[in-house]
Amino acid sequence: MKVLMVSPEIAPLAKTGGLADAVGALARALVDLGSEVTLVMPAYRTVLENVSPLQETGIEVEVPIAGRSVRGVILRTRVGERLPAFLIRADSYFLRDGLYGNPQGDYADNAERFVFFCKATLELARRTAPWDVLHCHDWQTALVPVLRKVHGQLYSEIQETKALFTVHNLAHQGNFPFSVWDLLGLEMQYFTPRYLEFYGNINLLKGGILFADAMTTVSKKYASEIRTPEWGCGLDGVIRDREKDLYGILNGVDYQEWNPETDPDIKKKYQAKNLIGKKFCKKDLQEIYGLPDKASIPLVGVVSRLVDQKGLDILNEAVEDLMHLDLQLVILGAGDQRYQALLDGLPGRYPEKVGVRIGFDNALAHKIEAGADIFLMPSKFEPCGLNQMYSLKYGTIPVVRATGGLDDTIEDYNPLSASGNGFKFSGYSGPTLLEAVKRAITLYVNKPAWRRLMAGAMACDFSWEKSANEYLALYQKLIERGGPH
Ligand code: ADP
Ligand code: GLC
Numbered sequence: 001m002k003v004l005m006v007s008p009e010i011a012p013l014a015k016t017g018g019l020a021d022a023v024g025a026l027a028r029a030l031v032d033l034g035s036e037v038t039l040v041m042p043a044y045r046t047v048l049e050n051v052s053p054l055q056e057t058g059i060e061v062e063v064p065i066a067g068r069s070v071r072g073v074i075l076r077t078r079v080g081e082r083l084p085a086f087l088i089r090a091d092s093y094f095l096r097d098g099l100y101g102n103p104q105g106d107y108a109d110n111a112e113r114f115v116f117f118c119k120a121t122l123e124l125a126r127r128t129a130p131w132d133v134l135h136c137h138d139w140q141t142a143l144v145p146v147l148r149k150v151h152g153q154l155y156s157e158i159q160e161t162k163a164l165f166t167v168h169n170l171a172h173q174g175n176f177p178f179s180v181w182d183l184l185g186l187e188m189q190y191f192t193p194r195y196l197e198f199y200g201n202i203n204l205l206k207g208g209i210l211f212a213d214a215m216t217t218v219s220k221k222y223a224s225e226i227r228t229p230e231w232g233c234g235l236d237g238v239i240r241d242r243e244k245d246l247y248g249i250l251n252g253v254d255y256q257e258w259n260p261e262t263d264p265d266i267k268k269k270y271q272a273k274n275l276i277g278k279k280f281c282k283k284d285l286q287e288i289y290g291l292p293d294k295a296s297i298p299l300v301g302v303v304s305r306l307v308d309q310k311g312l313d314i315l316n317e318a319v320e321d322l323m324h325l326d327l328q329l330v331i332l333g334a335g336d337q338r339y340q341a342l343l344d345g346l347p348g349r350y351p352e353k354v355g356v357r358i359g360f361d362n363a364l365a366h367k368i369e370a371g372a373d374i375f376l377m378p379s380k381f382e383p384c385g386l387n388q389m390y391s392l393k394y395g396t397i398p399v400v401r402a403t404g405g406l407d408d409t410i411e412d413y414n415p416l417s418a419s420g421n422g423f424k425f426s427g428y429s430g431p432t433l434l435e436a437v438k439r440a441i442t443l444y445v446n447k448p449a450w451r452r453l454m455a456g457a458m459a460c461d462f463s464w465e466k467s468a469n470e471y472l473a474l475y476q477k478l479i480e481r482g483g484p485h
Pocket of ligand 2: 017018019020022168169218251382383384385386405
């Protein structure tokens, strides 16, 4: 199986969130299963400065953008031993500090940057064909399936190739004003509600959903949620129309990256059989955050993009009450300034109880997974969520809202049967969040019960192999089906 895996971010090359982890780990898992996978991503500044070896391929692509021709230079690198990657270099678009924007907001020319990325990818795919599957991720790649089909004569070499589109988050749709329509190079008939038009704007994600051979999203629950008006972000009708080609495949965990037995970022490694190391990790975390070094107090961790999706408003609603409980709270996050400001004020008010770090810090994210006792994810919606699965592996018990992938992966603790691997709440509110945290810290003082819960959590297996096999089966199905959808 020859797969070209196209994504705006892929770990370890460039990352802002779970998308990068998911795509990087899926690609490695597919390689382990015997597929030939090649990655495609923009050559951002962070790539040019940090990735090595970076080699020239001698391939250059000329891409038409609104009547101009823009050149992209194709570089090549390798992730590990067996995973090659093409990096599309166009410095006027990608040689910037952020992937999609800066703290003030998204880059104003994101439409142009990612239209270019899609067209350059298609040109590259054509020139390096044959491919069995073009697997595209999120709105930044959505034009790949669209243009491949609509302008088939330009891309004859990849007409037999199947295009799979994975939506990691339906809330990000690549919505742009009609004024940038010329960038796409599509005929006006495609700016209609049947195709890419969406309430007067261009909606790239909608194009990807309509023109791919099939669509997946990252958990079964989310795949059913997005068919409803409540969670369909305006696209539920489009999704229902394509229902028979929609699949929910849960993300996995890359246990080479997220494993307390081998993690180089944590103070002391540990495993289910011997948890002493976790105590050192907790102490270290308390020290990093300047909190009192208390072994017996439950330490709650949060690592999150600071955006509406993540439930920070209900955390804020509950925070006063949380502070009356016997717990400590450490937070790591980056994102909207509104939330940064809310969180930044907390340590001043509760210096003994709360620590906040604003910024993106991968090593600290690992230290929180290892050092905390409880991991809090009160998301309003969550297509999959990775941190709750990482937490399980670190014996850090998740407290989550029952939505999307959080609902699929976390089973609420039942004190009667001692079953479950975390704590779950349903209503989206401060009081329901508080109630779940209270249940967790109440159990925490019952040491034998808590240890059993930890052991069960650490034994959960969310490795990628099963999900990668599901993707492989889907690729196979599309190939066998043949013809256009
Ligand atoms: P999402 O992709 O919606 O942000 P996920 O739970 O799927 O949510 O993935 C989040 C990933 O990003 C995890 O690997 C998490 O550790 C990481 N992450 C999020 N915020 C930060 C941060 N401020 N610093 C370091 N890592 C972060
Ligand atoms: C998105 C979603 C998150 C998911 C990740 C990887 O960022 O918000 O829930 O885990 O993609 O698929």
